[in-house]
Amino acid sequence: MNDFNQRDRIVRYRIDYEKELNAAQIEAVSFKEGALLVIAGAGSGKTRTLTYRVARLVEEGVPPQSILLLTFTRKASAEMLSRASRLLDNRCGKAAGGTFHSFANATLRRYAAAIGGQSDFTIIDRSDAESLVGMIRKEIAKDINRRGFPRNQTLLNIFSKSVNKSIPVEEVIYDDYPHFSVSVAPILAINESYQERKQQHKLLDFDDLLLNLHRVLKEQSDLRRKIAAAYRYIMVDEYQDTNQIQADILYLLAGDNPNVMAVGDDSQSIYAFRGANFKNIMKFPEIFPGTTIIRLEENYRSREPILNLTNKIIDRATEKYEKKLFTRKVGGKTPCLVETESENGQSKYIVDRIVALHDDGMPLDQIAVLFRASFHSFDLEIELTRRNIAYVKVGGFRFIESAHIKDVLAHLRVVANAADRISWYRLLLLINKIGPKSAQNIFQAVIDQSAGFSGLINLRKEFKPNRGLERLMELFCIIDARPMSVAQMGEVVINYYGPIVREKYDDYPRRLKDLEQLLSIMDRYRSLEAFLSDMALEPPNVSKGKVLSPSDTDQAHLVLSTIHSAKGLEWHTVFIIWALDGRFPSIHALNSQADLEEELRLMYVAATRAREMLFISYPGEIYDRGSGLLLNNPSRFIDGIPDDTLERKYIGYYLDLA
DNA sequence: TCACGGAATATTTTT
């Protein structure tokens, strides 16, 4: 028996852990020194365990500031910490929490001086990165013929994969994109130039955040020790979705006396496409010798018939930690597999069921419709609107990615970082009569002055501004003249941008509404830098066009969500749509065993979201335009499961109504 | 050098 367990008897805890947790959970929560791996099955109280552990450590007298909770989204960590605060007291809120990316961002800015870097970098998202790559390829590789050369998007996928999997770019090409092998040289040249440009313009993409943090920790051992000493207790949630660099960062952060707790479920690893490697979780005990392993196998979420099905689904995975989930929630309805005669028949069936449930008194926010890809819900959305059912859509294309939002942000970004070439281009090209060439000249002239964004104002003589450019100069004069709050700055930018959006888009009223929404978000920030970082790192997850007006938020909404965005959540009733072989699994995953396994886990994640009722549906016959195939089989992940586990139904009565 | 129109080309999930 170790010291800690002896103390356990003496200390009087304010929280009654024995009563609130099961044996395995208590073991995890009261674990103190060393490395701990918690293999937590779906619905086994993973979040609960992490939350109680934070509270427990604080009760033990650990200073909350020395606890670091790394999660998959910042929302998740904020929620856990606030739950811990409610359990114990608000000391728990002082623990540090966030994603690997947000932690990297904060750390790099804080220690910028010490590492000889700059703190006024801008974080660029995927589409920013794409336009940068686009600029470069035009300059250095204009002679490459279009055909047979990867698009910007693909180029970025290659670069990013190389970083996230810690393997050279060439190798990624040979392994995953053999058809581009002939273009290795120009691709490498573009990559090199891309890395240079980012440095020049003080831009960091998502991968750079992790890379830079990793490099700093690795190369500057004094600083590493300092940071490691600051965070004596580290917890990582969703460990199955970390990649190699994140695992390395964790190792370096943990220091020589690692107190690290990793929680995850290899069966729920669904982010391989961005370099996540579920084998990380298998390797954890090797990296931290002497790791204690605890399994949480009791499922508190789902009724037995649902769990029977999900156990059957994950049985088909070939590589996993063996675990057997069980539940005490016996009884309940057998999950249903529903074939409908068409896509619209599927939508109508779903809406009918939802209306029926709602009429029986079920709140709409207890129901979710989940799907593999964002566009799978288009037809359903039309049907829901027609029947007047309130819904929110999560995942897929986002609010923040729409052109008008990015336009406004570009103006703010050059204020924060005048070297941000992407944003200069973006905002200059909005102006009439200014194209790439003029934008380049103006950008260069601004940079040459090294007077920040306000350098633009002094260019009157050189560039003989037209009306549009004149207005932009006036805008920057206003911003330059006096200090402003984030929201005030947003307001003057939107005032400036108003005429542009009216001219550019027919649907400008809707877009102007979005900008209002953006303003109300800005209102919550005191520093422009923090606002911009957050917009890149954790933008509002609600899809575009579905931004809620404040009056709407009280009302319960049906949830439509991609499965990826549904991770960690649960509902009373869950519908999984488009469980059609070729859609789910996606047609593009069919020729790779690893991809198929990932899709299988995705189906598992979707099905384990349900507490009481689960419906899986697919349209009976769909012609796939892309491949020319006729898709007419249910998803292989649920096909062939006996009727007593998954009840089959065919719904054909909508045929005449379509 | 810019703007516009027609043609070509496709995957999806997110920090």
Add this chain to the structure above:
DNA sequence: TATTCCGTGA
């Protein structure tokens, strides 16, 4: 079904 790219005319 959109979006993105290229060539042409002003």
